[in-house]
Amino acid sequence: LIGVYVDTFQNQLLTNLDKPLDLFSGDVDSERTAFLVSGIVRRINMIKAIQQDDLASFDGLPDIPDEYLISISSDISVDASVLFNNLYRQYVTLQPSMVELAEEENALQALLVKTVSSSVSNYDWLIEWANIQDFDKVKMDDFWGGSRLLTDQPTIEAAYTLQGRTFLSEFLDELSKSSEGSTELTAVKEDFMQFYNRRYLKNWQAFAEKFDIGKNKLRGRKEWLDALETMTGKDNPYFSFMRRVSQELEPV
Numbered sequence: 244l245i246g247v248y249v250d251t252f253q254n255q256l257l258t259n260l261d262k263p264l265d266l267f268s269g270d271v272d273s274e275r276t277a278f279l280v281s282g283i284v285r286r287i288n289m290i291k292a293i294q295q296d297d298l299a300s301f302d303g304l305p306d307i308p309d310e311y312l313i314s315i316s317s318d319i320s321v322d323a324s325v326l327f328n329n330l331y332r333q334y335v336t337l338q339p340s341m342v343e344l345a346e347e348e349n350a351l352q353a354l355l356v357k358t359v360s361s362s363v364s365n366y367d368w369l370i371e372w373a374n375i376q377d378f379d380k381v382k383m384d385d386f387w388g389g390s391r392l393l394t395d396q397p398t399i400e401a402a403y404t405l406q407g408r409t410f411l412s413e414f415l416d417e418l419s420k421s422s423e424g425s426t427e428l429t430a431v432k433e434d435f436m437q438f439y440n441r442r443y444l445k446n447w448q449a450f451a452e453k454f455d456i457g458k459n460k461l462r463g464r465k466e467w468l469d470a471l472e473t474m475t476g477k478d479n480p481y482f483s484f485m486r487r488v489s490q491e492l493e494p495v
Contacts, residue, residue: 245337252334253343263315264354275314276358277372281414282311283355286331287421290348293335305417307331356427359418366435370442373402373411380404381450381487386480388470389460397453403446405491411439440495447488454484 264279285307292301312324338344378401383393401407415432422428457480461467473479 246339249334249337249339252330253338253347256330257334257347260312260315261350261354264358273367273371274375276368277375278308278310278314280355280358280368280418281372282307282314283351283358284414284417284421287348287351287355288417289332289335290344290351291420293338294341294344294348298336301332301336352422352425355422356425359431360427364434366438369411369414369435369439370400370402372414373407374400376401376407376410378404378406378410381491383454383457383460385487386454386484387457387460388473389457389462389466391460391462393456393460397450397456399446399450403443405494408443408494443495444492447492451484451488454481 264283285305288304289301292298292304307328309321309325309328312319312327313321335344380401381399381404383396383398402411415435418428419432458470461470470480474481
């Protein structure tokens with residue numbers, strides 16, 4: 244039964260899944276690129292862990308995103324896409340042939356280089372990959388009280404926070420591990436960090452320049468008086484913001 248499962252998964256599912264990736268172009272949207280690249284990276288690293296007989300490392304590897312399959316083809320159901328991570332983990336642990344795994348790894352690495360290289364100088368997919376992790380954005384509400392709702396208030400995307408930065412750093416480590424020996428992908432990582440640090444600083448600077456907009460949240464005499472009272476203490480909006488800025492910009 245194990246042999247049937249491995250053969251069916253490899254020759255009927257994976258073969259049909261990986262063929263469309265050969266036709267991938269950099270014209271697809273950032274979110275789809277993020278799911279595709281992360282899925283390929285995590286498949287490669289799972290194979291590497293099995294090749295090294297490192298089951299502890301294998302168990303701790305991040306999952307292939309639930310959206311990986313539907314990013315390859317819109318014909319695949321959401322339910323099937325969600326199941327893929329567990330099915331793939333079973334497949335690589337049950338695959339008896341290290342030669343087959345090595346061939347799959349080489350093919351995936353070639354796809355990875357092609358996919359990432361097609362997006363060189365456009366790193367929106369990496370920013371989007373951090374933004375869709377449900378991390379919190381930075382908003383005026385984080386610093387200013389008041390009952391008035393601000394429409395189109397300035398925000399800082401989650402990718403440009405410490406949480407987003409840590410996530411991207413860890414993912415770039417995953418990418419490096421999956422592409423050892425690839426000069427193209429090493430260069431991509433270095434180029435991205437230069438791009439990212441510039442954008443990171445620019446986002447915080449733009450937010451700081453509009454920080455006074457937060458006063459528009461104050462409605463009526465009482466809210467203004469309450470706000471004036473907080474200005475005399477260390478927890479006023481400006482001091483709170485400066486502390487946050489100091490924390491968020493320390494690694495840059």
